[in-house]
Amino acid sequence: MSMIAAFYGGKSILITGATGFLGKVLMEKLFRTSPDLKVIYILVRPKAGQTLQQRVFQILNSKLFEKVKEVCPNVHEKIRAIYADLSQNDFAISKEDMQELLSCTNIIFHCAATVRFDDTLRHAVQLNVTATRQLLLMASQMPKLEAVIHISTAYSNCNLKHIDEVIYPCPVEPKKIIDSLEWLDDAIIEEIAPKLIRDWPNIYTYTKALGEMVVQQESRSLTIAIIRPSIVGATWQEPFPGWVDNINGPNGLIIAAGKGFLRALKAAPKAVADLIPVDTVVNLMLAVGWYTAVHRPKSTLVYHSTSGNLNPCNWHKMGVQVLATFEKIPLERAFRRPYANFTSNNFTSQYWNAVSHQAPAIIYDCYLRLTGRKPRMTKVMNQILRTASMLEYFLNRSWEWSTYNTEMLMSELSPEDQRVFNFDVRQLNWLEYIENYVLGVKKYLLKEDMAGIPExxxxxxxxxxxxxxxxxxxxxxxxxxxxxxxxxxxxxxxxxxxxxxxxxxxxxxxxxxxx
Ligand SMILES: CCCCCCCCCCCCCCCCCCCCCC(=O)SCCNC(=O)CCNC(=O)[C@H](O)C(C)(C)COP(=O)(O)OP(=O)(O)OC[C@H]1O[C@@H](n2cnc3c(N)ncnc32)[C@H](O)[C@@H]1OP(=O)(O)O
Ligand SMILES: NC(=O)C1=CN([C@@H]2O[C@H](COP(=O)(O)OP(=O)(O)OC[C@H]3O[C@@H](n4cnc5c(N)ncnc54)[C@H](OP(=O)(O)O)[C@@H]3O)[C@@H](O)[C@H]2O)C=CC1
Structure with a gap:
């Protein structure tokens, strides 16, 4: 019997960001391995014209949850969606709901965040810093609380080269930033943002670092752990390989490459491609939740969920495998044949951008114009190049993340838990993983039919x-x-x-x- 699965039985679990990529996989695994858990509270906002109930219904009826419905047929009753907007005071949660959350919650998984690299400083601080603080204040009023698991990112200290499993101080106190945002107007905030973030590459990683500091400062009476995943990719094994559902990080670039839009990338071919499958991150989260609640470590432990130091793969190898998979399983209606050219040289990269990206887009738009249609390729291409340029920082550097705590935890697990909650990335076969990943992008993200492959x-x-x-x-x-x-x-x-x-x-x- 798995000790971790048994631990979550009968528990009331609060998840923020449950409608996101990581949150969905976390809920799925919890319901599948601990169907006897009491309830999962999820903080949700209405979005894209959908009510909370419609959003939950859509998640539970997705392919991801097919196995859950067999193991836990009453899953609908065990999930309680609570209206909340994390950018509002008290999350705009009603009094009754707040009362229920405060009195019943046993474990918190805090996944919600804005992950946009180009968000405004005000919004990113609200979500990634102030909301974390507010959640911890709530947590300190929960009598039954056993552990809080905060999800950060391995890149929260990407201004360093070697990163240990410790919380690093930020140059400016989070509280000072939160306070000043209250009275500064938006134009001034955007003006000072570049000076504040210093050597962080974007507002996202900077505010995630501030979020960690908030955890350290507010953790006095709480048992908290921080998990830092690197670049979270499609599922490796569970509930099935290759599941992915948004275009963040590698996903958008894989699509752009498969459709033949993106044929060259400014990336150091030998730099480590630190991808980590989403199910590996979730297994670590659940193991950390158990360990933190049961062993109650004296200080806040940080766990790196990275692949680079245990089973490294570089961008060149990844690009070659992505292309090899597109040979076998091409995407439909490609603009050009997929090709991958990685260069870290500025001049060569600009040459490829002009010749391989902009010129074909302009020629195609001329063709559309001549045939009486609306030109659109230049716009699409500029969007893709903008995204690629935002990711460049991460594609041209390698980091060393120590994983002592993660390895320590692995050794603490029983053989059964090591199997059911496997987060040992050394067992990952990259070639097989990438092939399933690309296939998953085609099937689950683009919803392309496999019958269309010959065409x-x-x-x-x-x-x-x-x-x-x-x-x-x-x-x-x-x-x-x-x-x-x-x-x-x-x-x-x-x-x-x-x-x-x-x-x-x-x-x-x-x-x-x-x-
Ligand atoms: C040579 C070819 C090679 C081929 C081989 C390939 C090999 C494999 C390669 C693998 C390389 C992996 C590199 C990973 C590095 C990640 C490092 C992460 C490190 C930190 C990780 C974390 O800790 S945490 C998560 C990270 N956080 C994000 O990853 C959000 C980023 N993102 C944004 O910050 C915003 O997205 C941003 C960009 C501002 C745009 O912002 P924006 O306002 O201009 O655009 P929007 O996002 O609103 O999108 C407007 C429309 O563009 C569409 N679109 C958006 N992106 C698109 C895209 N990539 N490809 C296609 N289409 C895209 C979208 O679908 C919309 O389409 P529509 O208009 O039709 O709805
Ligand atoms: N994906 C990655 O590569 C990595 C992610 N991480 C971290 O993992 C965590 C989860 O990321 P991921 O799942 O990929 O991100 P997603 O963007 O997929 O999910 C973000 C979640 O936060 C919720 N959220 C955002 N704003 C609000 C708000 N105002 N009120 C309520 N909920 C809100 C979103 O809700 P809604 O659906 O309503 O928008 C969504 O559920 C984040 O903390 C991120 O920093 C760390 C490293 C890498």
Whole structure:
């Protein structure tokens, strides 16, 4: 019997960010391994015209939850959606709901955050710092609380090269920033933001670092642990391989590459691609929840959920495998044939952007205009290049994350728990994982039918022929223009033609001799 699964039995668990990528996988695993848990409270806001109930219904009826419905048929009754907006005071939770949360919660998993790199400082601080503080204040009023698990990011200290499992101080106190945002107006905040974030690459990683400091400062009476995942990718094993449902991080780039939009990337080929499967992160979260509640460590422990130091893979290897998978399982209606060119050189990268990205987009838009349609490719391309440039910082560096606490925890688990809540990334086979990942992007994110693969392959063949035809025509035109204008080009041309003629005559003469 799994000790961790048994621990969550009968518990009331509060999850923030349950509608997000990580949150959904966390709920799924909890219901599947501990179907006898009491209730999962989730803090949800209405979104995109959907009520809370509709959002929950959609999640529970997704493919991700198919196995859960077999193991826990009454899952609908065990999930309690509470209206909440984490950017509001007291999260805008009603008095009755707040009372219930305060009196019943045993474990908190705090996943909610804004993960946008370009969010405003005000909003990012509200979500990633103030909301964390407010949640911990709530937590300190919960008599039955056993543990709080705060999800940060391995990149919260990406201004350092070697990162230990400790909370690093930030140059400015979170409280000072929270206070000043109350009276500064938006224009001034945006002006001072670059100076505040110093050597952090974006507001997201900076505010996540502030969030960790808040955890340290507010943790006095609480038992808290912090988990820092690196780049969270599709599921590795559970509930099935390759599940993914948003375009953040690698997902958008994989789509852009598969559709042939993105053919070159400013990335150091040998830099470590620190991906970590989402189910591995969730298994660690549940194990940490158990360990923190049962062993009650004296200080706040930080756990790195990274792959680089235990089972490294680099961007080159990843790119090659992504392309190899697209050969077998291409995406539908590609713009160009997928290709991956990684370069860390500025000049080469700009050259590829012009030749491989912008020029084809402009040519295609001209074609759309000529055929009476609305041009759109340049806009799409600019969007993709903007995203790629935002991720560049992470693609051109490697970090070393120590994993002592994570490894210590692994050794504390029983063999059964090590199997059911496996977070040992050394067992990950990258080639197999990436193939399933790409397949998952096609099936679950793009919802493309596998029956369309032969047609997609046919389409790629047509694109290859168009590519050859286009290159030949371009070569001939350029050459013809050169010959018309330059004596040197004419001399080169006559030299090549006469050389070919002589070679052919010699070849013919020697083959006639043999006969
Ligand atoms: C050579 C080819 C190679 C091929 C081989 C490939 C090999 C594999 C390669 C793997 C490389 C992995 C690198 C990972 C590095 C990650 C490091 C993470 C480190 C930290 C991790 C964390 O701790 S935590 C999570 C990280 N946090 C995000 O990852 C959010 C980022 N993100 C945003 O910060 C906003 O997204 C941002 C960008 C501002 C735009 O902002 P924005 O306002 O301009 O755009 P929006 O997001 O509103 O999107 C507007 C429309 O663009 C569409 N779209 C958006 N992105 C798109 C996209 N990538 N590809 C296509 N389409 C995209 C979208 O679907 C909308 O379409 P529509 O208009 O039709 O709805
Ligand atoms: N994905 C990754 O690569 C990594 C993620 N992390 C961390 O993991 C955690 C989860 O990330 P992930 O699941 O990928 O992110 P998502 O963007 O998928 O999910 C974010 C969640 O936060 C919720 N949320 C955002 N704003 C509010 C608000 N005002 N009120 C209530 N809920 C809100 C979202 O709700 P809604 O659905 O309503 O928008 C959603 O459920 C975050 O803390 C992130 O920093 C760390 C490292 C890597």
């Amino acid at each position: 997609a392959k046919q389409h790629l063949k047509r694109l290859r022929n168009i590519h050859y035809l286009f290159n030949t025509a371009l070569f001939l035109i350029v050459w013809r223009l050169l010959i018309a204008r330059s004596q040197m080009a004419r001399n080169v041309w006559f030299f090549i033609v006469s050389f070919c003629y002589k070679f052919l005559s010699y070849f013919r003469a020697s083959s006639t001799l043999k006969v």
